Amino acid sequence: MKKLFYILQKEFIQVFRDKAMLPIIFIVPAVQLLVLSYTATFEIKQVRLVVVDQDLSVASRELISKFSGSSFYSIIDQVVDYSEAAEFLERGKADQVVVIEPDFGRLLVTEKTAEVQVITDAINGSAASLMNAYATNIIIDYNREIMVKLTSGQAVSLPIHIQPLFWYNPELNYITFMVPGILVLLVTIIALFLGSMNLVKEKEIGTIEQINVTPIKKYQFIAGKLIPFWLIANIDLAIGLLLSYFVFKIPVIGSLWLLFGVASIYLLAVLSIGLVISTLSNTMQQAMFISWFFLVIFILLSGLFTPIESMPHWAQILDYGNPVAYFIKINRMIMLKGSGWSDIQENVGILTVFAIVMFTFAIARYRKTS
Amino acid sequence: MKTLPAFIRFNQISKHFGEVKALQYVSLELAEGELMGFIGPDGAGKTTLLRIFTSLMLPDSGSVTLGELDVVTDYKKIRQIVGYMPGRFSLYPDLTVEENLHFYARIFNTSLKQNYHLIRDIYGQIEPFKKRRAGDLSGGMKQKLALSCALIHHPRVLVLDEPTTGVDAVSRMEFWVLLKSMQQQGITILVSTPYMDEAAQCDRVALMDHGKVMVVERPSVIEDNYPGQLFSVKTNQMYRLLAELEAYPEVKHVFRFGEVIHMTFNSSKEEEIVPLIKDYLKQRNHEQISVSRIKPGIEDCFLSMMETPQKA
Numbered sequence: 001m002k003k004l005f006y007i008l009q010k011e012f013i014q015v016f017r018d019k020a021m022l023p024i025i026f027i028v029p030a031v032q033l034l035v036l037s038y039t040a041t042f043e044i045k046q047v048r049l050v051v052v053d054q055d056l057s058v059a060s061r062e063l064i065s066k067f068s069g070s071s072f073y074s075i076i077d078q079v080v081d082y083s084e085a086a087e088f089l090e091r092g093k094a095d096q097v098v099v100i101e102p103d104f105g106r107l108l109v110t111e112k113t114a115e116v117q118v119i120t121d122a123i124n125g126s127a128a129s130l131m132n133a134y135a136t137n138i139i140i141d142y143n144r145e146i147m148v149k150l151t152s153g154q155a156v157s158l159p160i161h162i163q164p165l166f167w168y169n170p171e172l173n174y175i176t177f178m179v180p181g182i183l184v185l186l187v188t189i190i191a192l193f194l195g196s197m198n199l200v201k202e203k204e205i206g207t208i209e210q211i212n213v214t215p216i217k218k219y220q221f222i223a224g225k226l227i228p229f230w231l232i233a234n235i236d237l238a239i240g241l242l243l244s245y246f247v248f249k250i251p252v253i254g255s256l257w258l259l260f261g262v263a264s265i266y267l268l269a270v271l272s273i274g275l276v277i278s279t280l281s282n283t284m285q286q287a288m289f290i291s292w293f294f295l296v297i298f299i300l301l302s303g304l305f306t307p308i309e310s311m312p313h314w315a316q317i318l319d320y321g322n323p324v325a326y327f328i329k330i331n332r333m334i335m336l337k338g339s340g341w342s343d344i345q346e347n348v349g350i351l352t353v354f355a356i357v358m359f360t361f362a363i364a365r366y367r368k369t370s
Numbered sequence: 371m372k373t374l375p376a377f378i379r380f381n382q383i384s385k386h387f388g389e390v391k392a393l394q395y396v397s398l399e400l401a402e403g404e405l406m407g408f409i410g411p412d413g414a415g416k417t418t419l420l421r422i423f424t425s426l427m428l429p430d431s432g433s434v435t436l437g438e439l440d441v442v443t444d445y446k447k448i449r450q451i452v453g454y455m456p457g458r459f460s461l462y463p464d465l466t467v468e469e470n471l472h473f474y475a476r477i478f479n480t481s482l483k484q485n486y487h488l489i490r491d492i493y494g495q496i497e498p499f500k501k502r503r504a505g506d507l508s509g510g511m512k513q514k515l516a517l518s519c520a521l522i523h524h525p526r527v528l529v530l531d532e533p534t535t536g537v538d539a540v541s542r543m544e545f546w547v548l549l550k551s552m553q554q555q556g557i558t559i560l561v562s563t564p565y566m567d568e569a570a571q572c573d574r575v576a577l578m579d580h581g582k583v584m585v586v587e588r589p590s591v592i593e594d595n596y597p598g599q600l601f602s603v604k605t606n607q608m609y610r611l612l613a614e615l616e617a618y619p620e621v622k623h624v625f626r627f628g629e630v631i632h633m634t635f636n637s638s639k640e641e642e643i644v645p646l647i648k649d650y651l652k653q654r655n656h657e658q659i660s661v662s663r664i665k666p667g668i669e670d671c672f673l674s675m676m677e678t679p680q681k682a
Contacts, residue, residue, distance in 0.1 A: 002476075003476070003477055003479075006473060006476040006477060007477070010462070010465065010469070010473050013465060013469065014462065014464050014465065017464050017465075018464065205460075205463065206456065206458045206459070206460045207460050207461065207462055208460075209426070209454075209456040209458070209460040210454070210456060210460040210461060210474075210519070212426055213424050213425070213426060213449055213452065213454040214449060214474070214477050214478060215446060215449050215450055215477070215478065215479075216477050
């Protein structure tokens, strides 16, 4: 135990002597949290709309005013010719075009039906479906109004009335959804990168030669490499939670103890992956590339940006081996829903198994002799 | 020397890296308290042999024992009693001199205070810089710190891999004085070096080349056993001298040796050969010709052994 203490003492001296380390450990994650949380959003606030009004009637103006009244839309031009509007789309100057047919107003009265065409720039698929949903909602809204008019004031009620309620995030605030995930991302980066770099650094500058001829035991050396970054990543998580409480007003609804308990297990898994990477590589550059490779896959598959449920089947299967996905899920549950142990025990169990397997593998991989 | 009981025994050690045979059936013995030099060019297998001894590397075949201990099975005990100074500076450059020394003392369950007497001569020289980071030290000071760290746990055997490579001439001489004083304290020393001139400092030297030990002997014995007579030749036309001497009929070996050329002949007596060579060179328009018999050094012995095929 005493030796472990001396090893840890040495590691901490080294970490904090490096002038670049303090900002990397404490400032970079804070900046990332603030920047990413605001920007990593799929909400589209200003859809640039071009309206092709071929009718120029009262009815068409009413419909257009619905769009211009919506906070999601800004009408950048109103034209009569369809081809003009198409050019806006082609040049990327508009996101959506609404075409109102020439007899729109008259048909509504005589035929009780008329057509509106919505064209959306669908290069970004998820944005396109959102814009389409916005437009559809506005048109449905307008529909309901004119039905009242057309039936000369009689109140019309649809047989099934849908009243949506959004739980855990009533304002449908995207930041609320993103922050717990981004917190996971930050501690993962710290643990994976710093963890994998540290041991490789000893290899690269040759200090491991001298260590290897000492009676330091394998577990002492590895523990000396894991514990500092395990602590640092937990501190980063704490800083992140404070920031999200004070800046984003997102409190942790569930138990903090539970959250840090799970984080500790998770970090052991990630640090062990880092350790395995560092036993596989001989230079910091190699370790960096391998870490990036895994990190990018872990993050893209994690459900941070896109729901896992909408991924292809094979990707969902891959996600069974993705610790980041488990922890993001657990973290969202604890932070936003206040889930307790019984809700998350299955996922925590998987994480625990993952941590044990990776840790054992890392120790087995690390050898003093070659 | 041979009468002392063997303390360290290398027995038929082989090691290969892919196609390269780094060591081929190397056997040799050291007595306790001996200072053994491993001498040979780069790639001779010196570092590999020392790394196997320090339990950093496993031999493909063969065994190494230190007293009763086997370096493979008893590596934990070996690490307690062996001090190793790798060829490359391997201490923490971001820790200070003092921190490095304390760290290595503590992980060997000792303290700087307890073993200060061991390293006083060496550490004393760098102690004024103890607050300086190891990475900021000069080459000679780094080497002294590395030696201090290798000695801090009072090892019975000290292994040094090319400790004097890249160190200036004065520091090299100082270093050998330090090694001798370590030997006085009863420490057995294994040291490798590419510098032939350092061979004379060792009790015995093992001349190595291409993974084989060619000879293990006292330096003076190696020099005395030089086969044949060695001549040193110098003229004002050094550029073509080597090729012309190689063309001389009776010649056995010709080596460029700094400013002169060293050569041996198959037969012929000293008295006869000197005038013959002088005439031969005069005919080829050489001037300021000097030919003299010289006493062979370790390097001459080494070069002559490299030329003659060795029994495996």
